[in-house]
Amino acid sequence: MKLGIDFGTSNSAAAALIDGKVVPVSFGQAQQFRTTVYFPEVMRDPNDFELTPQLEQQLDELIESGRRDARAAGRERGFEQLRSDAIRVVRRQWMEERIREPRSSTALLQNALYGDDALEAYFEENEGNLVQSPKSMLGYNLHPRARQTITGIATHILEHIRLTASRQLGQNVRSALLGRPVQFRSSIGEAGNDQALEILRSAALAAGFDEIDFLEEPAAAAMHYHAVSAQRHEAVIVDVGGGTTDIAHASVGGDAAPRIHRAWGIARGGTDIDLALSLAGYMPLFGRGITRVPTHHYVEAAMVQDMTRQRDFRQHNYDAVEAPYGPRLQALQDTGNTARLYREVERCKIALSGAAHHASALNFIEPGLSVETDAPQLASAARGYLGELDALLQQVRTDIGHDPTAVFLTGGMSRAGYIQHAAAAAFPGATVVHGDPSFGVVQGLALAATLR
Numbered sequence: 001m002k003l004g005i006d007f008g009t010s011n012s013a014a015a016a017l018i019d020g021k022v023v024p025v026s027f028g029q030a031q032q033f034r035t036t037v038y039f040p041e042v043m044r045d046p047n048d049f050e051l052t053p054q055l056e057q058q059l060d061e062l063i064e065s066g067r068r069d070a071r072a073a074g075r076e077r078g079f080e081q082l083r084s085d086a087i088r089v090v091r092r093q094w095m096e097e098r099i100r101e102p103r104s105s106t107a108l109l110q111n112a113l114y115g116d117d118a119l120e121a122y123f124e125e126n127e128g129n130l131v132q133s134p135k136s137m138l139g140y141n142l143h144p145r146a147r148q149t150i151t152g153i154a155t156h157i158l159e160h161i162r163l164t165a166s167r168q169l170g171q172n173v174r175s176a177l178l179g180r181p182v183q184f185r186s187s188i189g190e191a192g193n194d195q196a197l198e199i200l201r202s203a204a205l206a207a208g209f210d211e212i213d214f215l216e217e218p219a220a221a222a223m224h225y226h227a228v229s230a231q232r233h234e235a236v237i238v239d240v241g242g243g244t245t246d247i248a249h250a251s252v253g254g255d256a257a258p259r260i261h262r263a264w265g266i267a268r269g270g271t272d273i274d275l276a277l278s279l280a281g282y283m284p285l286f287g288r289g290i291t292r293v294p295t296h297h298y299v300e301a302a303m304v305q306d307m308t309r310q311r312d313f314r315q316h317n318y319d320a321v322e323a324p325y326g327p328r329l330q331a332l333q334d335t336g337n338t339a340r341l342y343r344e345v346e347r348c349k350i351a352l353s354g355a356a357h358h359a360s361a362l363n364f365i366e367p368g369l370s371v372e373t374d375a376p377q378l379a380s381a382a383r384g385y386l387g388e389l390d391a392l393l394q395q396v397r398t399d400i401g402h403d404p405t406a407v408f409l410t411g412g413m414s415r416a417g418y419i420q421h422a423a424a425a426a427f428p429g430a431t432v433v434h435g436d437p438s439f440g441v442v443q444g445l446a447l448a449a450t451l452r
Contacts (some may be wrong), residue, residue: 002175002211003165004220004445004450007158007168007200009135009243009271009305010412013439014161015446016169022446024439025165032438033115035135037156040128041111042123055090062086064353086366092208095163098170114160126335131340133305136271138199139184144307147199154203162208175211176204179220179441181244182265188446213452217241218248219260220444225408225435227447229253233405236396236430238423239441240413242270245389247396249404254264264396268388270349270413271305277381278302278345281373285362286332287325293318304342313338324366331365340364352378354417382418389419394428400416403429409442 003025006013014025023304027033049176051059063082103347113121122130134153142150158176166173178200178334186192197214204212218237225235232254239246246265252258279288283298301314332338344360351358352375362369397403405428407423414420414437424432436443 001169001171001173003162004177004179004442004447004449005158005161006032006165006179006217006220006442007135007154008179009133009241009269011035011242011334011438012157012161013442014165015439015442016165016173017446017450018169022443023169024442025161025168027115027164028117030115034119034131034132035157036115036118036130037153037160038113038118038122038128038130038135039111040361043068048306051090055094059083059086059090062089066075067309085248088208089406092174095159095208096166103176112160114154114157119343123336123340128335129156130339131307132339133152133243133271136185136305137307139267141184141187142195148188149307151203151206152198154199157210158204158207175449176209177213177215177395177452178204178447179217179299180214181241182216182218183244183261183267184261185243190306192340194229213238215445215448216246216248216263216265217244217441218246218263219250219266220246220442220448221410221435221440222250222252222258222260223406223447224410224440225433226250226252226258229276232256235406235408236404236427237367237408237410237431238393240269240389240409240411240415240419242412243267244269245392245411247392253417262399264390264399266388266392268385269411272385273347273378273382274342275299275302275344275372275414276384277322277349278342280381281348281377282341282345282360282371285365285369285371286328287321291321291325293321293325295327297329301338302328302342302345304338310338319323327342328369330367348373349378349381379418382416383403386422389422390426393422403427406431408434408435409429410435410437412437 001016004015004406011032012035015022024031025269063086066082066085118130122128131153134150162173184193184196187353201212218239221239222237225237229252235250235252237250244265246266248263249261250258278349279298279302287293287300297313297316303309318326321329348360349359352373357372357374359420362371404427407427409420409423409432420432
């Protein structure tokens with residue numbers, strides 16, 4: 001069985017095709033979870049676990065077997081590589097056995113919590129380490145220690161997905177098709193795409209997968225749309241997520257196999273709107289534009305996905321900043337409060353997509369503190385991203401040379417009216433089809449996994 005995995009910036013999901021039907025994996029009561037992990041203590045190295053005498057013996061046998069296989073193939077492999085591969089196998093088998101035990105869970109086995117449970121535990125405990133949206137960092141210039149940390153975090157999340165799926169589906173899942181954006185967020189250009197895929201592949205191997213393939217997310221969404229389309233037609237697939245925006249031009253529907261003609265993408269998405277909304281609507285309460293605190297301090301506070309910026313923000317001294325802004329900034333530096341503020345910004349963005357006004361209570365900063373935002377503020381915050389989206393859509397329209405029959409919208413941000421309007425305006429002759437915002441990609445990955 002090959003599992004389709006949508007490892008998203010904001011949310012992650014998984015599904016498999018069983019007896020011709022896409023079966024989603026449940027995480028708690030939901031079919032997806034926020035791509036957030038909380039380690040109550042220091043994050044454990046996936047290769048660091050207690051070896052019993054029995055496991056030590058199994059490890060030695062695997063090392064010797066690996067050495068014999070390498071020699072038979074005319075290759076030389078170092079002891080450290082042989083041991084690392086053997087530990088991966090032993091740990092995977094140990095975890096698979098433990099997960100079948102009553103009342104066992106990946107959270108207990110990994111000493112970690114995921115999704116909204118991770119946020120709530122972090123807020124309650126006020127200690128430990130919270131990591132949000134690690135996917136957004138995969139393509140950045142990472143020094144070796146940071147790369148090792150990011151790989152370890154991705155490993156824990158993918159292992160959580162694999163073990164949860166194995167238990168629910170009743171078999172050990174060791175093969176996966178992972179979705180990937182056309183363009184990862186990157187600070188090192190095209191090399192960021194290569195690095196991101198290397199990190200994901202390494203993490204998936206460490207998580208217990210033996211076979212790993214990748215498929216661009218808009219192509220996966222096209223597979224889903226193809227499966228529900230009776231008639232053959234031309235379509236533009238628009239997948240707008242938290243971190244990236246991806247588009248594919250495809251022929252879908254009918255009895256013939258779907259055909260992906262081309263894909264486009266930009267490393268921008270809903271989190272860019274979150275950042276703009278936070279800076280314009282929330283950070284003035286902390287003195288942005290009023291005090292002499294540098295603007296980049298507020299960016300550091302707002303970008304909860306960036307562990308380096310979060311660390312830098314917590315190290316600033318605001319003793320000399322006038323009240324009430326100095327005390328508020330100091331409160332924002334307290335454990336968990338940037339994450340709390342970010343959650344309020346997310347809620348605001350979602351609320352203003354269907355309401356004229358929204359109020360956010362910020363009692364965790366100061367008793368009685370609140371902020372009022374309105375739809376024009378959201379429109380202003382979204383303007384920069386929408387300009388980039390419009391340019392991308394126009395590029396697609398120019399490259400294709402005509403309107404397709406349909407524009408298929410998916411991804412969490414596709415719920416927003418301004419996204420739907422932009423897509424409709426770019427292809428006025430096409431019918432806009434609203435797909436499943438949360439599960440279009442993962443359903444397509446599950447379908448495509450059977451063809452790999």
